[in-house]
Amino acid sequence: MSDLYQPVTIAAALAALSDLGAQGAVMAGGTWIMRAPLRQEPMARTYVATWRIPTLHQIEITETHVRIGSGITHAGLAEELHEILELRGLVAAASGSANPAVRQVATLGGNICTSGFYAADLVPALLCQNAEVDVETLQDRQRMSLQTFLEVRGALPAYLLTGVLIPRRPVISAHARLPLRKAGDYPVTIVSAAVERRADGTIGDAAIGVGSVEMTARRWRRLEEAVLGLPLNARRIEKCATDLAEEFIGRDGPETPGWYRVQVLPALVRRAFENLEKLSPEEGRHVDPH
Ligand SMILES: Cc1cc2nc3c(=O)[nH]c(=O)nc-3n(C[C@H](O)[C@H](O)[C@H](O)COP(=O)(O)OP(=O)(O)OC[C@H]3O[C@@H](n4cnc5c(N)ncnc54)[C@H](O)[C@@H]3O)c2cc1C
Missing domain, CATH: 3.30.390.50 (CO dehydrogenase flavoprotein, C-terminal domain)
Known part of the structure; x- marks a missing residue:
């Protein structure tokens, strides 16, 4: 049985992840983690939950960009962004993935951070929007292209993906x-x-x-x-x-x-x-x- 820690700040989550090392892992919606036994994968000893960290659940829409907190669910993403015409592809990805119950809990962060999940719907939709991701560790905060993140995510020290930044462009998707x-x-x-x-x-x-x-x-x-x-x-x-x-x-x-x-x-x-x-x-x- 795993333990669950539910911090309310990013700093507390990162400190816990750093202390736990290989014994700890982030838990967002849990839809991938909960199926670990079906994949014959071990569960972590302690999960650090993201759901009580308010800043991870915010969406910012300006004339130049859209920034989506990593804790936003697929359903939330589809609901909040459906009026942004250039993001129709992303909205279709979020509203067509999995099933309605899973979409209510599965998060953007979980979709992007799961290196063993190859069929993530949001990832190709974000790649073609030139998305960047914000990644925080105890030591620093970095913004990098999503493609770079996909290539390096397996080698990062304990991190939290805090959000995704999409530059606004005159496209149809x-x-x-x-x-x-x-x-x-x-x-x-x-x-x-x-x-x-x-x-x-x-x-x-x-x-x-x-x-x-x-x-x-x-x-x-x-x-x-x-x-x-x-x-x-x-x-x-x-x-x-x-x-x-x-x-x-x-x-x-x-x-x-x-x-x-x-x-x-x-x-x-x-x-x-x-x-x-x-x-x-x-x-x-x-x-x-x-
Ligand atoms: C039956 C079923 C069908 C599905 N079908 C689809 C589908 O068709 N398309 C699709 O895209 N998805 C599908 N999914 C959902 C898929 O599980 C999620 O899209 C996503 O991969 C997991 O999101 P989560 O928030 O539940 O992540 P979790 O299970 O909480 O975490 C997944 C992984 O990401 C890490 N993680 C999560 N958030 C962060 C963060 N902010 N920073 C760092 N690491 C983090 C965790 O440590 C863990 O390793 C399906 C799920 C189920 C159960």
Whole structure:
């Protein structure tokens, strides 16, 4: 049986985590931690809960950025951000993940910090928004790109991810996922896209995030370059994705082989771009093609 410590400040949480060392771990919504026995993983001796730390539950929306506290749940995120048009993809990721009960408790921080969870919906949606994360340890406070965080998170000393910063940009965004019942309803492949729609209807800057295919979610840079300047046409972009998909080596899992994740990837790209096509021309401020 694990102990639970419920601090009310970030400083107290970090001090406890530092004292506990390998015996302690952060607990946010607990939806991943509580399934540790099913994964044959040991529980920590003591969990340091985040739910009583008020600053982790705040969302700040300004003209230049949106900052989301790591303790915000998937349901809270969908509710608070649904009017921010450029974040439709993130809202779709938050409101389409897992099931309603899990979405009420699973947090943004838990989604990003779980290195053993490869099918996190929020991660590709945030990658294509150029998100940064705020990470605090007892020694310092750092802001780094989400992609960097995903690469270094396993090697950090005891830390707390306190929030995510999204710069506001004139983009339209969408999210597409393929859940499989056999995979416990976790998505086998995820594609998120955030693109600038130019006044002439072509694609300006494009950001495309891919999750669940490999162990770490990432941007699909070659596809982003290939679609630059093309009309916003989902079938055409699916063709580009088919031509480039061989750069992925899908991860094998008990629920599905890796090749299947890659095989369905172009169709998921098409679905994400079909969702973008459906958005009204007013969404996403037009940018000049030159
Ligand atoms: C049946 C089921 C289906 C699900 N399906 C999906 C799905 O389809 N898509 C999806 O995205 N999610 C899904 N999830 C939810 C998934 O568990 C959560 O998205 C998330 O990974 C866990 O969030 P949590 O707050 O519950 O984290 P917890 O279980 O509390 O913690 C998870 C890990 O993150 C660490 N951690 C948490 N917060 C912080 C922080 N602020 N700083 C540092 N470390 C931290 C913990 O120490 C732990 O290692 C599903 C969950 C269940 C139970």
